[in-house]
Each structure stands twice: as structure tokens, then as C-alpha cells.
Amino acid sequence: MSRKAQLRRELLAARALLTSEDVRNAASVLAAAASGLAELAGARTVAAYVSVGREPGTRALLDALHARGVRVLLPVLMADNDLDWAVFDGAEHLVPAGRGLREPDGARLGPHAVLEADAVLLPGLAVDGRGMRLGRGGGSYDRVLARLADAGAHPALVVLLYDDEVVARVPEEPHDHPVDAVVTPAGTRRFPRGRGTGDADPAGS
Numbered sequence: 539m540s541r542k543a544q545l546r547r548e549l550l551a552a553r554a555l556l557t558s559e560d561v562r563n564a565a566s567v568l569a570a571a572a573s574g575l576a577e578l579a580g581a582r583t584v585a586a587y588v589s590v591g592r593e594p595g596t597r598a599l600l601d602a603l604h605a606r607g608v609r610v611l612l613p614v615l616m617a618d619n620d621l622d623w624a625v626f627d628g629a630e631h632l633v634p635a636g637r638g639l640r641e642p643d644g645a646r647l648g649p650h651a652v653l654e655a656d657a658v659l660l661p662g663l664a665v666d667g668r669g670m671r672l673g674r675g676g677g678s679y680d681r682v683l684a685r686l687a688d689a690g691a692h693p694a695l696v697v698l699l700y701d702d703e704v705v706a707r708v709p710e711e712p713h714d715h716p717v718d719a720v721v722t723p724a725g726t727r728r729f730p731r732g733r734g735t736g737d738a739d740p741a742g743s
Contacts, residue, residue: 565595577694581656669716669729
């Protein structure tokens with residue numbers, strides 16, 4: 539088993555121990571912290587996702603962004619694991635999809651719609667001190683990040699995690715992209731552009 543696969547197993551096992559109350563409490567704190575981030579506060583379009591299971595909760599954040607007039611794009615998983623996008627028009631317009639996901643019921647905008655985002659909220663299992671992110675391994679967001687890089691687009695990349703998911707080191711591969719900020723219930727940490735090496739300086743939200 540690769541180090542990435544082993545770390546994913548450990549992190550998912552830790553999430554499995556969280557109670558529903560743990561998840562709800564963390565989601566409330568994360569929504570408040572992330573809503574106040576400069577990267578999201580000044581964004582006109584944010585690409586985000588609907589959290590499922592014991593993932594750090596995004597639903598309160600989606601509602602807060604939508605309520606203040608931000609155009610929120612949510613992913614629609616395609617058959618090849620790439621992501622299409624649709625606009626979030628409120629929780630009542632989310633419908634069940636495969637793999638336990640929920641997706642908007644509106645028009646599909648195409649995979650390149652993410653290029654319009656000023657900030658992208660990425661799912662993840664861990665981030666290290668260099669800003670390197672560990673995803674679930676499906677590859678969907680690797681394609682999103684590659685699409686952004688190929689187009690020369692540089693939205694703010696933000697990950698929501700639990701406190702113990704900011705780790706010393708995430709195994710990386712050449713296609714991996716570091717993020718700009720991680721938000722946990724304990725606070726926000728930012729990583730400088732041109733990142734991926736060295737240590738990052740913590741910063742408050």
C-alpha cells in the first residue's frame with residue numbers, strides 16, 4: 539500500500555469516529571470562519587461542493603454565500619470522473635446523485651465553467667505545512683486543478699479540514715497542486731504563492 543493510500547485510510551478512520559454532533563459543531567465554526575475569509579468575501583463566483591457524511595460541513599457556508607449574492611458553482615460528477623458544474627440556487631434545488639452526492643438540478647455549464655471562479659473550495663483529507671493537499675484519490679479535482687493551470691487561471695484555492703488533518707507532510711506527486719489556505723475550527727492558515735516548498739506562516743482569518 540502506498541503512503542498516500544495508508545494516510546487516507548488513517549484519516550478516514552479518524553473521521554469515522556466523529557459523532558453527528560461533532561460534525562455539526564465543526565460545520566458551524568467552519569462556516570463562520572470561511573465566510574469571513576478575504577478570499578471568499580471578495581469573490582463574485584465561488585466553485586464549492588456539497589459535503590457528505592463526516593466531511594467538514596459546507597452546507598451552512600453555501601447558504602451564507604448564496605444569501606449574500608455570490609454565484610456559487612457546484613460540481614456534477616460525469617461518467618469519466620471529470621466534473622461539470624451547475625449554479626447553486628438553494629438547498630431545495632439539490633437532488634440526490636450517485637455515490638451519495640447531491641447536485642444542483644439546474645443547467646449544466648460545462649467543465650470549463652470553473653475557470654470563472656474567483657475562489658475554489660476543494661475537498662480534502664489533509665494539508666501539510668507547505669500547503670500540499672491530500673484528496674480522496676478519485677482524480678476529479680486533479681483534473682479541475684490541471685484545467686485551471688492550463689488556462690492560466692489563478693483562483694484562491696481553499697480547503698476546509700478538521701484540526702488534526704493539518705499534518706506534517708503529505709506525500710506528493712508531480713501533478714499535485716498546493717493550496718492557498720486551509721480553514722479548521724482552530725483557525726486559518728495561509729500558504730504563500732509560489733508555494734510547495736518550505737514552511738508556511740500561520741495567519742488569522
